[in-house]
Amino acid sequence: MAEEQKEVRAVLQGNGEFTKNLYSILAKKPGNVFFSPISIHAILSLAYQGAKGKTQEAFTKALNVPDGRVAATGYKDVMTRLNSVNNVTLLIANKLFLQESFKLQESFKDVAVQQFLSEVELLNFKQPVSAAASINSWVEKKTNDKIRDLINPDDISDDTALILVNAIYFKGKWAEPFDAEYTKTEKFYLNDNDTVDVQMMHLTRKFYYKNDESLDAKVLELPYANKDISLIVVLPNKRNGIEELENKLATTDLTRITDNMFKPEVSVALPKFKIEQTIDLKSPLTELGLGVIFGRDADLSGLIQTTDSLYVSKVIQKAFIEVNEEGAEAAAATGMIMGLRAAFLPLPPETVVVDHPFGIYLVQREGPLVHVLFSGRVNHPKE
Template sequence: MLPGTISVISFLVLSLALAMTSARDTKLEAVWKGNTEFAKKLYHALSKEKGNIFFSPLSVHAVLSMLHQGSKGKTQQTLGDVLELPGLRESAKGYERVMKSLNSVKDVTLLIANKIYIQNRYAFKDNFASTISKNFLSEVQSLDFAKSKEAAKTINTWVEGKTNNRIKNLVKPQDLNEQTRLVLVNAIYFQGIWEYPFSPSMTKSHKFYINGKDSIDVQMMRLIQTLYYKEDENLDSKVLELPYRNNNLSMIIILPNKRNGIAELEEKLYTVDMSTITQHMHRPEVSVHLPKFKIEATIDLNKPLTDIGLGEIFSSSADLSGMIQSPQPLQVSKVIQKAFIEVNERGTEAAAATHNVMVSHSRPLETADFVADHSFVVLLQAKKENLKTILFQGRIVKPQ
C-alpha cells in the first residue's frame, strides 16, 4: 500500500491593501524576518520561468509552517532552515501574532484564514491539533477524500467564501484520492485603495516594452505626487513606494533602467537584504506612469520548493509523524498556490469609497520621472517600526 499523502494548497487573492499593528513583538519579528528571507529564495526559483510572476510568500510560508509543527527529525530541521524559522514553540507563537495582527487591520478589507481537512478515518495527534487550532487559528474538517468530487467541492466552496468568490475550482477531483490524508489550506483576501488615487481621466494608451524592442499597447495610469523614491546604483534601477490608505502597507516598484534589464535585476535582488530596499529614499515630486494590470495564475510549487531545498517533504523519507495518528508514513503530494492581483486607479476594483487628499501646490525643489513602460519587479511590503517584510512579490513582464 502506498504511503499517505498531504496536499498543501496555498490560496491568494489580492486586490491591494494591508496594515499591521505597531507594538514591538520579538516572536512576530522572527516570523516576519523568516518570511522575508524565504520570499527571496522562492522568488529566485520562480524567476527562472518566463512571463509574469505573482505569488504570496506569506501564504506559502504559513502552510509550510503548519507542516513544520508536525514534522520530526531531519524533516523538521530542513523545514526550519529553509523557512528561516526559530524553534517550534517560538514560530507557533509568532504565527499566532501574525494571524491576530493581519485580521485586525484598519482602513482595509483583509482576511487571512487557515484550514486543515483530514481523512475521516484518521485523527490528529493532540499536540499538533492544539498548536494548529490555538496558534495558527486553523479550522478543522473531516472529509472522505476517496469521494474526490464531493471533497473537492467542499474545499473549493470554503475557499470561494473566504476570497469573495475570486478563487474558484482550484482543487480538482484528480488532486484527491483514497491515499490523501490531509489538505492544508491558507487563504488570503485583500481589498484597499491608494493613499493617492490615480485619476481615471489621466489614463491613456501607452507603449509597454516586453523586451528590448518589441512593445504592446497598455492602459497607462499617471500620477504626480510627492512620494518616496530613489535611484539605486547597485541595482541599476529606480525604486518607488506607493502607499495605501493604511500607510503600514505600500507597493514597492523596482524598475530597471534598461528596458531589457529585468534578468540582471533579479540576479542582484537575490544577493541583497530585501528589507533594505526602501532605505535612503527621499521625497521629490514624482511623475508616475504605471500600467493597469490584472494577473491570475495557478502555480505548482513542487519544483521551486525542491529547488530551494525542500525536496524531502515530497519523498518517502519525509518524517511527518507528529501530525496524525496513522500507521502509514506521510509525504506531501502537492503544494499549489493560486494568486490574483488587479492594479487600477483606485487601488482595487471593489473599493466602496474614494479618498480625497489635499495636496500642497507649492512645488518641491526636486522632481523625478518614473515611467514603468518595461518589465519591473513589484513588492507589497508591510512595515512595523523598523521591521519590514514582503507579503507579495511579482514580476510584470506583460500587463494584461
Template sequence: MKSALYLCLLLLGFHVQGLPKPSHSEEQEEQKAVHCPGDHAHGEGEKRSHCKIAPSNAEFAFRFYKQVAAEGGDKNIFFSPLSISVAFAMLSLGARATTCHELHKGLTFNMTDMEEQEVHEGFRDLLQLLNDPHREVQVSMGNALFIDDHLKLLQKFLDDVTNFYESEAISSNFQNISEAKKKINDYIEMKTHGKFVDFLKSLSSDTVMVLVNYIYFKGYWEQPFSSLLTKEDDFFIDAKKSVKVKMMHRSKAYNVYRDENLSCWVVEIPYKGNVAALFVLPDEGAMKQVEDVLLKETVSNWANSLKSRKINLYLPKFSISGCYDVKNLFQKMGVKEVFGDQANFSGMTESTRLKVSKATHKAMVDVNENGTEAAAVTVVEVMPISLEIPPPPVIEFNRPFMMLIFDKTTSSILFLGKVMNPPPITSTSH
C-alpha cells in the same frame, strides 16, 4: 471600486503511504536529533513575536522568487511568500527529525538562533495583526485542514494548529472524491470572495488530508489616480515587441530612490492602512542584475534611502496571475523528504504514514486607479512661489518591472511579483 485586489492560495495534499511505522526507539532517536516542535514556552514580555520571524520570511520570499524566476523565462510572476511560509510552518508542527529540519531550513529559519516555539508564536502574532478588523486596509488570512473521517490525528497537533495558526479542522469524506472536492472548493470560493471558483480540479483517491491557506487583500491608494488621466500607451516587453496598455498618470510627491549602482528606480506608493507597494523599474537591460541581488538587505537599503520628491509617474493598469508547483520548486530548494516515502509526520498521526503528495500555489492581482465612488471633494492646494527649479523626473513603468506589497505593521512581504507582459487592451477593456 477597488484599487488593488490580491488573492492567493496554497493547497497541500497528503497522501497515505503503506509503509512500516518506525519502531518506538527509532522514533525517539530521530526526535533527539532534531526536536520539533518545541514544547517549552518562552515568555518575551511585551516584545512582539512577529519581529523575530520577519527577517527569515523576507529571506525566504526572495529565495523563492529567484527559483521561480530561474524557470519562468519572460513570464509574469506573482505569488504570496507569506502564504507559503505560513502553510509550511504550520505543517512543521507535525514533522519530526530530518523532515522538520528540511522544512525549517527551506523556510530559512535558523534554529540555532531561535526556539521552534518562537517560530510558531511569531506566526500566531503575525496572523492576529494581519486579521485585525480595525485596520483601514482589508487583509484576511487563514488556514483550514480538511481531514478524512478515517484519519486519526494527534490531539496535540490539532491543538497546536488551532492555537498558533487559527486553523479550522474540517471533517471530510475522502472516500467520496467529488463530495470532498466540492467541500474544499466551496470553502476556497467563500474565503476568496468568489475570486477562485472550482480551484481544485482533481483529487487523488489516496488523499487523506488537504491543507488550505488563503490570503485576501484589498487596498485603496492613499492618493488615487484620476481615471481622467489614464491614456492608452505602449508597454515595451522587449526591444522588438510592445503591447498597448492603459497607463495611469500622476504628478505628485512620492517616496523615491534612484539606485545608480543597480540602475533602477524605486517608487513607494502607499495604501491606506500602513501597507505600501514598492515598484522597482530597472533600466532597459538591467532586470537581471537587479534580480541577482534581490535580497532583504537590498530592499532594506531601498526602503531606508527613499526620499519624498515630486515626480511624473506613469504606471499601467494590469491584472496578472501566477500558478506554481510548490512541490517541484521546494525540491529544487532542498526540501525533499517531506514529499518522499521517508517523510516523518509522526507528530501529526501515529497510526498512518503520511507524505505531501502535491503543493499548489496560485495568486492574482488587479491594479487600477481606485475608480469613483458616489462622493465629491474639492481640494485647494496653496504653495509658496519658488525660484525656478528643474522639472520633476519622469518615471514611466512602460517596460518590465517588479512589485512588492509590504505590510508595515507586521514587517511582512505579502506579495512579490514581476510584470513582464501585461495583458494588452482589448475591445472590451474599461
C-alpha cells in the same frame, strides 16, 4: 512582549529570505510571476509543527526560522495583526481538512488552532468530488470569489489523509488614487525592441522614492488608504534590465527594501495590469531543499494519529492581482495535500515611467521592516 516581538521579527525576516529564494526559482520561467510568499510560508510553517528528524531540519533551513516554536508564536501575532488592519480589506486564514477516519495528534491540533488560528474540518476523501467542492467553497469565500477551483478532484486520492490550505485576500484603495481621466494608451517595452499598447495611469504626488544605485533601479512606494500597506514598484533603469535586477534582489534583504527613501514630488506613469497564476510548488520547493516532504522518507508523524507514513503529495498555489486607478485587489490560496504511503528638503520632481518589465511587492510595514504579502514580476501587463 519583547520575546513576542523577537519571534515576530524572526518570522518576518524568515519570510523575506523565503520570498527571495523562492522568487529566484520561479523567475527562471519566462513571463509574469506572481505569488503570495506568506501564504506558502504560513502553511509550510504549520506542517513544520508536526515534522521530526531530518524533515524538521529541512523545514528549518527552507523557512529560515530558528525552530518550530518560534514560527508558531510569531505567526499567531502576524496573523492576528494582518486580520485587524484598518481601511483596507486584508484577510488571511488557515484551515486543515482531515480524512474523517483519522485524528490529529493533540499537540499538533493545539498549535494549529491556538497559534495558527486554524480551523479543522473532517472530510471524506474517498468522495473526491464533494471533498474538493467543500475545500474550494471555503477558499472562494475567504478570497472574495477571486480564487476558484484551487483543488481538483484528481488531486485527491484514496491515500489522501490531510489537506492544509492557506488563503489570503487583499483589496485596498490608493491613498492617492489615479484619475481615470489621465489614463491613456501608451507603449510598454517588452524588451529593447518589442512593444505592446497598455493603459497607462498618471499621477504626480509626493511619494517615498529612491534611485537605488546598488540595484540600478528606481524604487517607488505607493501607499494604500492604510499607509502601513503599500505596493513597492522596483523599476530597472535599463529597459532590458529585469534579469540583472532579479539577480541583485536575490542577495537583498527584502524586509529593508524601503530603507533610505525620501519623499519628493514624483510624476508616476504606471500601467494597469491583472495577473492570475496557478503554481505547482513541488519542483520549486524541492529545489529549495524541501524535497524530503514529498518522499517516503518524510517524517511528519507529529501531525496525525496513524502508524502509516505521512507525506506531501502536492503543494499548489493560485494567486491573483489587479491594479487600476482606484487601487489593487490581490488574492492567493495555497493548498498542501498530504497522503499516506505511505521629512525632507524640497527637491525637483522625480519621474518614474513604468514602461518596461518591473518587480512588485505588496507589503505591510512592521516598524522599520516590511512584510512581503505578495511578490511578482510584470513582464507583460496584458498577459
